[in-house]
Amino acid sequence: MDAGNAAGLEHPDARAGYDALRSRCPVVEQAGVWLVLGHREVVAAATDPVSFSSSVTARRAIPNSLDGKEHATFRAVVDRYLTPARVANLEPTASTLAVEIVDALPRGSTIKTIAQVGMPFAVRVQSAWLGWPRELEPRLVEWVRDNRAATRSGERRRTAAIADEFDQIIQTLLDARREHPAAEATGGIDVTRELMTETVNGRPLEDTEIVSILRNWTAGDLGSLATSIGVIVHFLATRSEVQSVLRTQAYAGDDSAIEAAIEEILRIDDPFVSNRRRATREVELGGQRVEKDARLVLNWTAANRDPLVFDDPDRFDPIGNAHANLVFGIGPHKCPGRALTLMELRVVTQALLAATDHIELATERPAVRETRPAGGWARVPVVLR
Numbered sequence: 001m002d003a004g005n006a007a008g009l010e011h012p013d014a015r016a017g018y019d020a021l022r023s024r025c026p027v028v029e030q031a032g033v034w035l036v037l038g039h040r041e042v043v044a045a046a047t048d049p050v051s052f053s054s055s056v057t058a059r060r061a062i063p064n065s066l067d068g069k070e071h072a073t074f075r076a077v078v079d080r081y082l083t084p085a086r087v088a089n090l091e092p093t094a095s096t097l098a099v100e101i102v103d104a105l106p107r108g109s110t111i112k113t114i115a116q117v118g119m120p121f122a123v124r125v126q127s128a129w130l131g132w133p134r135e136l137e138p139r140l141v142e143w144v145r146d147n148r149a150a151t152r153s154g155e156r157r158r159t160a161a162i163a164d165e166f167d168q169i170i171q172t173l174l175d176a177r178r179e180h181p182a183a184e185a186t187g188g189i190d191v192t193r194e195l196m197t198e199t200v201n202g203r204p205l206e207d208t209e210i211v212s213i214l215r216n217w218t219a220g221d222l223g224s225l226a227t228s229i230g231v232i233v234h235f236l237a238t239r240s241e242v243q244s245v246l247r248t249q250a251y252a253g254d255d256s257a258i259e260a261a262i263e264e265i266l267r268i269d270d271p272f273v274s275n276r277r278r279a280t281r282e283v284e285l286g287g288q289r290v291e292k293d294a295r296l297v298l299n300w301t302a303a304n305r306d307p308l309v310f311d312d313p314d315r316f317d318p319i320g321n322a323h324a325n326l327v328f329g330i331g332p333h334k335c336p337g338r339a340l341t342l343m344e345l346r347v348v349t350q351a352l353l354a355a356t357d358h359i360e361l362a363t364e365r366p367a368v369r370e371t372r373p374a375g376g377w378a379r380v381p382v383v384l385r
Protein backbone atom coordinates (compact mmCIF):
# COMPACT_ATOMS: atom_id res chain seq x y z
CA MET A 1 0.00 0.00 0.00
CA ASP A 2 1.28 3.47 -0.84
CA ALA A 3 0.65 6.04 1.86
CA GLY A 4 1.22 8.96 -0.51
CA ASN A 5 -2.51 9.54 -0.72
CA ALA A 6 -3.47 7.51 2.34
CA ALA A 7 -5.51 9.28 5.00
CA GLY A 8 -3.74 9.48 8.32
CA LEU A 9 -0.55 11.49 8.05
CA GLU A 10 -2.34 14.75 7.31
CA HIS A 11 -4.34 14.33 10.55
CA PRO A 12 -3.87 17.43 12.76
CA ASP A 13 -3.08 15.15 15.71
CA ALA A 14 0.00 13.19 14.58
CA ARG A 15 -0.57 10.37 17.06
CA ALA A 16 -4.16 9.85 15.88
CA GLY A 17 -2.87 9.95 12.30
CA TYR A 18 -0.38 7.15 12.95
CA ASP A 19 -3.16 5.12 14.62
CA ALA A 20 -5.37 5.55 11.56
CA LEU A 21 -2.61 4.56 9.16
CA ARG A 22 -1.42 1.56 11.20
CA SER A 23 -4.96 0.21 11.46
CA ARG A 24 -4.90 -0.20 7.67
CA CYS A 25 -1.33 -1.37 7.17
CA PRO A 26 1.60 -1.99 9.55
CA VAL A 27 4.21 -1.10 6.89
CA VAL A 28 3.42 1.67 4.39
CA GLU A 29 5.46 3.33 1.64
CA GLN A 30 5.29 7.11 1.45
CA ALA A 31 7.34 9.17 -0.97
CA GLY A 32 9.94 6.42 -1.28
CA VAL A 33 10.30 5.85 2.47
CA TRP A 34 8.86 2.85 4.32
CA LEU A 35 6.95 3.81 7.45
CA VAL A 36 6.97 0.93 9.92
CA LEU A 37 4.01 1.33 12.28
CA GLY A 38 3.03 -2.11 13.62
CA HIS A 39 4.52 -3.32 16.91
CA ARG A 40 5.57 -6.70 15.50
CA GLU A 41 7.19 -5.10 12.46
CA VAL A 42 9.04 -2.38 14.43
CA VAL A 43 10.42 -5.05 16.79
CA ALA A 44 11.42 -7.24 13.81
CA ALA A 45 13.35 -4.41 12.15
CA ALA A 46 14.96 -3.03 15.33
CA THR A 47 16.23 -6.46 16.39
CA ASP A 48 17.66 -7.36 12.96
CA PRO A 49 20.58 -4.92 12.56
CA VAL A 50 22.13 -7.05 9.83
CA SER A 51 19.19 -6.45 7.47
CA PHE A 52 18.35 -2.98 8.82
CA SER A 53 21.40 -0.76 9.18
CA SER A 54 21.49 2.38 11.36
CA SER A 55 23.92 4.04 8.98
CA VAL A 56 21.47 6.45 7.35
CA THR A 57 23.34 9.74 6.96
CA ALA A 58 26.71 10.91 5.67
CA ARG A 59 27.47 12.40 9.11
CA ARG A 60 28.78 9.77 11.53
CA ALA A 61 26.76 9.83 14.78
CA ILE A 62 28.25 8.00 17.74
CA PRO A 63 26.96 5.44 18.56
CA ASN A 64 23.60 5.87 16.77
CA SER A 65 24.66 5.55 13.15
CA LEU A 66 27.17 2.74 13.68
CA ASP A 67 26.61 -0.95 13.01
CA GLY A 68 28.05 -4.26 14.17
CA LYS A 69 31.42 -4.39 15.91
CA GLU A 70 32.12 -0.68 15.56
CA HIS A 71 28.78 0.08 17.20
CA ALA A 72 29.50 -2.33 20.07
CA THR A 73 32.90 -0.71 20.69
CA PHE A 74 31.54 2.84 20.98
CA ARG A 75 28.35 1.74 22.71
CA ALA A 76 30.49 0.24 25.50
CA VAL A 77 32.02 3.69 26.05
CA VAL A 78 28.61 5.39 26.23
CA ASP A 79 27.23 2.70 28.57
CA ARG A 80 29.99 3.41 31.10
CA TYR A 81 28.49 6.87 31.74
CA LEU A 82 24.93 5.68 32.22
CA THR A 83 25.26 2.90 34.80
CA PRO A 84 22.87 2.68 37.79
CA ALA A 85 25.68 3.91 40.08
CA ARG A 86 26.23 7.01 37.91
CA VAL A 87 22.50 7.70 37.84
CA ALA A 88 22.26 7.32 41.64
CA ASN A 89 25.20 9.71 42.02
CA LEU A 90 23.41 12.38 39.99
CA GLU A 91 20.01 11.96 41.68
CA PRO A 92 20.53 14.38 44.63
CA THR A 93 21.58 17.16 42.21
CA ALA A 94 18.64 16.45 39.90
CA SER A 95 16.27 16.43 42.84
CA THR A 96 17.56 19.77 44.19
CA LEU A 97 17.22 21.37 40.74
CA ALA A 98 13.66 20.02 40.38
CA VAL A 99 12.61 21.37 43.79
CA GLU A 100 14.20 24.78 43.03
CA ILE A 101 12.31 25.06 39.73
CA VAL A 102 8.97 23.93 41.18
CA ASP A 103 9.28 26.15 44.28
CA ALA A 104 9.72 29.21 42.06
CA LEU A 105 6.44 28.58 40.18
CA PRO A 106 3.32 30.58 41.03
CA ARG A 107 0.30 28.84 42.59
CA GLY A 108 -3.23 29.37 41.30
CA SER A 109 -2.23 30.94 37.97
CA THR A 110 -1.32 29.43 34.61
CA ILE A 111 2.20 28.12 34.05
CA LYS A 112 3.79 26.83 30.84
CA THR A 113 4.86 23.28 31.65
CA ILE A 114 7.45 22.82 28.91
CA ALA A 115 8.98 26.32 28.91
CA GLN A 116 8.97 26.84 32.69
CA VAL A 117 9.58 23.30 33.96
CA GLY A 118 10.60 20.88 31.19
CA MET A 119 13.26 22.85 29.36
CA PRO A 120 15.04 24.51 32.34
CA PHE A 121 15.03 21.24 34.27
CA ALA A 122 16.40 19.17 31.35
CA VAL A 123 19.13 21.70 30.55
CA ARG A 124 20.20 22.24 34.18
CA VAL A 125 20.48 18.53 34.99
CA GLN A 126 22.34 17.85 31.76
CA SER A 127 24.74 20.73 32.40
CA ALA A 128 25.36 19.56 35.99
CA TRP A 129 26.06 16.05 34.69
CA LEU A 130 28.39 17.13 31.91
CA GLY A 131 30.15 19.81 33.98
CA TRP A 132 28.91 22.65 31.74
CA PRO A 133 28.56 26.21 33.13
CA ARG A 134 25.10 27.47 34.09
CA GLU A 135 25.65 30.52 31.82
CA LEU A 136 25.39 28.22 28.81
CA GLU A 137 21.71 27.55 29.58
CA PRO A 138 20.09 30.24 27.35
CA ARG A 139 22.31 29.23 24.43
CA LEU A 140 21.43 25.55 24.84
CA VAL A 141 17.70 26.29 25.09
CA GLU A 142 17.94 28.37 21.92
CA TRP A 143 19.99 25.69 20.20
CA VAL A 144 17.46 22.93 20.98
CA ARG A 145 14.70 25.18 19.56
CA ASP A 146 16.69 26.01 16.40
CA ASN A 147 17.66 22.37 15.94
CA ARG A 148 14.03 21.35 16.10
CA ALA A 149 13.04 24.03 13.58
CA ALA A 150 15.86 22.99 11.23
CA THR A 151 14.86 19.31 11.44
CA ARG A 152 11.26 20.24 10.75
CA SER A 153 12.28 22.29 7.68
CA GLY A 154 13.89 19.20 6.14
CA GLU A 155 16.56 21.48 4.60
CA ARG A 156 19.89 19.68 4.67
CA ARG A 157 21.95 22.91 4.63
CA ARG A 158 20.09 24.25 7.66
CA THR A 159 20.48 21.03 9.68
CA ALA A 160 24.19 20.87 8.80
CA ALA A 161 24.68 24.51 9.89
CA ILE A 162 22.95 23.91 13.21
CA ALA A 163 25.04 20.79 13.84
CA ASP A 164 28.20 22.83 13.11
CA GLU A 165 27.07 25.50 15.56
CA PHE A 166 26.78 22.87 18.29
CA ASP A 167 30.19 21.46 17.42
CA GLN A 168 31.65 24.91 18.02
CA ILE A 169 29.99 25.23 21.44
CA ILE A 170 31.42 21.86 22.50
CA GLN A 171 34.83 22.45 20.98
CA THR A 172 35.11 25.61 23.12
CA LEU A 173 34.33 23.53 26.24
CA LEU A 174 36.98 20.95 25.28
CA ASP A 175 39.57 23.66 24.61
CA ALA A 176 38.84 25.31 27.97
CA ARG A 177 39.48 21.99 29.73
CA ARG A 178 42.81 21.60 27.93
CA GLU A 179 43.83 25.12 28.91
CA HIS A 180 42.82 24.66 32.56
CA PRO A 181 43.43 20.99 33.33
CA ALA A 182 42.94 21.42 37.10
CA ALA A 183 39.67 23.41 37.01
CA GLU A 184 36.88 21.82 39.07
CA ALA A 185 33.36 21.63 37.68
CA THR A 186 30.53 22.94 39.84
CA GLY A 187 29.34 19.99 41.94
CA GLY A 188 32.47 18.01 41.12
CA ILE A 189 30.91 16.04 38.24
CA ASP A 190 32.48 16.64 34.82
CA VAL A 191 31.60 13.91 32.35
CA THR A 192 32.96 16.05 29.51
CA ARG A 193 36.43 15.96 31.06
CA GLU A 194 36.15 12.20 31.67
CA LEU A 195 35.20 11.61 28.04
CA MET A 196 38.43 13.35 27.05
CA THR A 197 40.39 10.58 28.77
CA GLU A 198 38.45 7.70 27.17
CA THR A 199 40.08 5.23 24.80
CA VAL A 200 38.71 3.00 22.06
CA ASN A 201 40.76 0.18 20.54
CA GLY A 202 43.76 1.41 22.54
CA ARG A 203 43.68 5.02 21.27
CA PRO A 204 42.14 8.18 22.77
CA LEU A 205 38.75 9.35 21.50
CA GLU A 206 39.14 12.04 18.84
CA ASP A 207 37.55 15.43 19.50
CA THR A 208 35.08 14.85 16.65
CA GLU A 209 34.00 11.64 18.37
CA ILE A 210 33.56 13.33 21.77
CA VAL A 211 31.57 16.11 20.11
CA SER A 212 29.39 13.56 18.31
CA ILE A 213 28.61 11.72 21.56
CA LEU A 214 27.76 14.99 23.30
CA ARG A 215 25.72 16.28 20.35
CA ASN A 216 23.60 13.15 20.47
CA TRP A 217 22.97 13.44 24.21
CA THR A 218 22.05 17.10 23.83
CA ALA A 219 20.25 17.16 20.49
CA GLY A 220 17.93 14.22 20.90
CA ASP A 221 17.63 14.02 24.58
CA LEU A 222 17.19 17.49 26.03
CA GLY A 223 14.19 18.05 23.79
CA SER A 224 12.79 14.57 24.52
CA LEU A 225 13.09 15.05 28.27
CA ALA A 226 11.41 18.44 28.17
CA THR A 227 8.61 17.13 25.94
CA SER A 228 8.19 14.06 28.14
CA ILE A 229 7.56 16.33 31.12
CA GLY A 230 4.82 17.99 29.06
CA VAL A 231 3.25 14.60 28.29
CA ILE A 232 3.38 13.44 31.91
CA VAL A 233 1.90 16.65 33.32
CA HIS A 234 -0.83 16.69 30.67
CA PHE A 235 -1.68 13.06 31.44
CA LEU A 236 -1.84 13.68 35.21
CA ALA A 237 -3.94 16.81 34.73
CA THR A 238 -6.47 14.98 32.54
CA ARG A 239 -6.49 11.62 34.35
CA SER A 240 -7.03 12.61 37.96
CA GLU A 241 -7.37 8.97 39.09
CA VAL A 242 -3.77 8.36 37.91
CA GLN A 243 -2.64 11.61 39.57
CA SER A 244 -4.08 10.32 42.88
CA VAL A 245 -2.32 6.96 42.52
CA LEU A 246 1.00 8.71 41.84
CA ARG A 247 0.50 11.05 44.81
CA THR A 248 0.07 8.01 47.08
CA GLN A 249 3.17 6.35 45.57
CA ALA A 250 5.19 9.56 45.91
CA TYR A 251 4.11 9.92 49.53
CA ALA A 252 5.15 6.28 50.18
CA GLY A 253 8.50 6.86 48.45
CA ASP A 254 7.78 4.07 45.96
CA ASP A 255 10.30 5.17 43.30
CA SER A 256 10.02 2.09 41.10
CA ALA A 257 6.20 2.32 40.91
CA ILE A 258 6.47 5.98 39.84
CA GLU A 259 9.06 5.15 37.17
CA ALA A 260 6.86 2.30 35.87
CA ALA A 261 3.91 4.72 35.71
CA ILE A 262 6.00 7.29 33.81
CA GLU A 263 7.14 4.71 31.26
CA GLU A 264 3.52 3.64 30.74
CA ILE A 265 2.35 7.25 30.30
CA LEU A 266 5.05 7.71 27.66
CA ARG A 267 3.94 4.49 25.93
CA ILE A 268 0.41 5.84 25.59
CA ASP A 269 1.66 9.20 24.24
CA ASP A 270 5.25 8.66 23.10
CA PRO A 271 6.96 11.96 22.23
CA PHE A 272 10.13 10.28 20.89
CA VAL A 273 8.47 9.34 17.62
CA SER A 274 10.89 7.49 15.39
CA ASN A 275 14.34 6.38 14.26
CA ARG A 276 15.59 5.60 10.80
CA ARG A 277 17.07 2.50 9.18
CA ARG A 278 18.38 1.42 5.74
CA ALA A 279 17.73 -2.01 4.27
CA THR A 280 21.03 -3.76 3.54
CA ARG A 281 19.34 -6.35 1.32
CA GLU A 282 15.95 -7.10 -0.17
CA VAL A 283 13.78 -8.12 2.77
CA GLU A 284 10.16 -8.89 3.59
CA LEU A 285 8.58 -6.84 6.37
CA GLY A 286 4.90 -6.91 7.35
CA GLY A 287 3.97 -8.55 4.06
CA GLN A 288 5.79 -5.90 2.01
CA ARG A 289 8.87 -6.39 -0.15
CA VAL A 290 11.42 -3.80 0.91
CA GLU A 291 14.16 -3.34 -1.67
CA LYS A 292 17.90 -3.15 -0.90
CA ASP A 293 19.03 0.37 0.16
CA ALA A 294 15.42 1.41 0.88
CA ARG A 295 14.93 3.90 3.70
CA LEU A 296 12.70 3.01 6.65
CA VAL A 297 11.31 4.92 9.62
CA LEU A 298 10.58 2.85 12.73
CA ASN A 299 7.66 4.61 14.41
CA TRP A 300 7.80 3.90 18.16
CA THR A 301 4.72 6.05 18.84
CA ALA A 302 2.53 3.99 16.49
CA ALA A 303 3.97 0.64 17.62
CA ASN A 304 3.35 1.55 21.26
CA ARG A 305 -0.37 1.91 20.49
CA ASP A 306 -0.84 -1.20 18.36
CA PRO A 307 -4.09 -2.87 19.50
CA LEU A 308 -2.73 -6.26 18.41
CA VAL A 309 -0.42 -6.00 21.44
CA PHE A 310 -2.19 -3.48 23.74
CA ASP A 311 -5.87 -4.38 23.35
CA ASP A 312 -6.94 -0.96 24.63
CA PRO A 313 -3.89 1.26 23.92
CA ASP A 314 -5.17 4.11 26.15
CA ARG A 315 -5.66 1.89 29.20
CA PHE A 316 -3.08 2.80 31.86
CA ASP A 317 -1.55 -0.51 32.99
CA PRO A 318 2.12 -0.05 34.00
CA ILE A 319 2.61 -3.67 35.06
CA GLY A 320 0.63 -5.45 32.36
CA ASN A 321 2.09 -3.44 29.46
CA ALA A 322 5.72 -3.15 30.57
CA HIS A 323 6.97 -6.21 28.66
CA ALA A 324 5.98 -4.76 25.28
CA ASN A 325 6.74 -1.08 25.94
CA LEU A 326 8.98 0.38 23.19
CA VAL A 327 9.51 3.92 24.54
CA PHE A 328 13.24 3.29 24.88
CA GLY A 329 13.50 1.06 21.80
CA ILE A 330 14.65 -2.53 21.50
CA GLY A 331 17.64 -4.34 20.01
CA PRO A 332 21.31 -3.29 19.98
CA HIS A 333 20.51 0.44 19.74
CA LYS A 334 18.00 0.48 22.60
CA CYS A 335 18.36 3.59 24.73
CA PRO A 336 21.32 3.52 27.12
CA GLY A 337 19.83 6.60 28.81
CA ARG A 338 16.68 4.86 30.09
CA ALA A 339 17.66 4.76 33.78
CA LEU A 340 18.92 8.37 33.69
CA THR A 341 15.76 9.55 31.94
CA LEU A 342 13.40 7.74 34.32
CA MET A 343 15.28 9.10 37.34
CA GLU A 344 15.06 12.66 35.99
CA LEU A 345 11.39 12.37 35.08
CA ARG A 346 10.62 10.80 38.46
CA VAL A 347 12.31 13.47 40.58
CA VAL A 348 10.59 16.29 38.69
CA THR A 349 7.23 14.50 38.98
CA GLN A 350 7.84 13.93 42.70
CA ALA A 351 8.73 17.62 43.15
CA LEU A 352 5.53 18.69 41.37
CA LEU A 353 3.35 16.30 43.39
CA ALA A 354 5.00 17.15 46.71
CA ALA A 355 4.48 20.87 46.18
CA THR A 356 0.78 20.70 45.20
CA ASP A 357 -2.59 19.29 46.21
CA HIS A 358 -3.74 19.15 42.62
CA ILE A 359 -2.48 19.86 39.09
CA GLU A 360 -5.15 20.82 36.56
CA LEU A 361 -5.31 22.04 32.97
CA ALA A 362 -5.63 25.82 32.62
CA THR A 363 -9.14 26.76 31.57
CA GLU A 364 -8.40 29.93 29.61
CA ARG A 365 -5.72 28.45 27.33
CA PRO A 366 -5.97 24.99 25.73
CA ALA A 367 -3.10 22.50 25.50
CA VAL A 368 -1.69 22.36 21.96
CA ARG A 369 -0.44 19.20 20.29
CA GLU A 370 2.95 19.10 18.56
CA THR A 371 2.83 18.64 14.82
CA ARG A 372 4.70 16.08 12.75
CA PRO A 373 7.48 15.03 12.88
CA ALA A 374 7.56 15.89 16.62
CA GLY A 375 5.34 14.10 19.13
CA GLY A 376 3.67 14.91 22.44
CA TRP A 377 2.49 18.43 23.25
CA ALA A 378 3.84 21.79 22.11
CA ARG A 379 2.10 23.66 24.96
CA VAL A 380 0.68 22.37 28.23
CA PRO A 381 -0.68 25.31 30.27
CA VAL A 382 -1.60 24.11 33.77
CA VAL A 383 -2.51 25.52 37.16
CA LEU A 384 -0.86 24.22 40.32
CA ARG A 385 -3.15 24.18 43.37
Ligand code: HEM
Nearest residue numbers: 063064217221224225228272275327328329333335337341
Ligand atom coordinates in the same frame (compact mmCIF):
# COMPACT_ATOMS: atom_id res chain seq x y z
C1 HEM B 1 12.50 10.78 27.06
C2 HEM B 1 13.77 10.56 26.85
C3 HEM B 1 14.31 9.53 25.91
C4 HEM B 1 13.68 8.66 25.07
C5 HEM B 1 12.19 8.46 24.88
C6 HEM B 1 14.72 7.92 24.37
C7 HEM B 1 14.47 6.93 23.44
C8 HEM B 1 15.44 6.30 22.69
C9 HEM B 1 15.19 5.30 21.68
C10 HEM B 1 13.81 4.82 21.24
C11 HEM B 1 16.38 4.89 21.19
C12 HEM B 1 16.62 3.82 20.11
C13 HEM B 1 17.15 4.39 18.83
C14 HEM B 1 17.25 3.41 17.70
O1 HEM B 1 16.90 2.23 17.84
O2 HEM B 1 17.72 3.83 16.62
C15 HEM B 1 17.41 5.65 21.87
C16 HEM B 1 18.75 5.56 21.64
C17 HEM B 1 19.69 6.29 22.30
N1 HEM B 1 19.48 7.12 23.40
FE1 HEM B 1 17.73 7.63 24.20
N2 HEM B 1 15.94 8.34 24.81
C18 HEM B 1 15.75 9.31 25.76
C19 HEM B 1 16.70 9.96 26.50
C20 HEM B 1 18.04 9.71 26.42
C21 HEM B 1 19.06 10.29 27.27
C22 HEM B 1 18.80 11.24 28.43
C23 HEM B 1 20.27 9.82 26.81
C24 HEM B 1 21.67 10.09 27.31
C25 HEM B 1 22.07 11.13 27.92
C26 HEM B 1 20.01 8.98 25.68
C27 HEM B 1 20.98 8.39 24.90
C28 HEM B 1 20.71 7.59 23.80
C29 HEM B 1 21.75 7.08 22.91
C30 HEM B 1 23.26 7.35 23.02
C31 HEM B 1 21.11 6.27 21.97
C32 HEM B 1 21.75 5.50 20.82
C33 HEM B 1 22.13 4.13 21.28
C34 HEM B 1 22.77 3.28 20.20
O3 HEM B 1 22.74 3.65 19.02
O4 HEM B 1 23.31 2.24 20.58
N3 HEM B 1 18.66 8.90 25.48
N4 HEM B 1 16.79 6.49 22.80
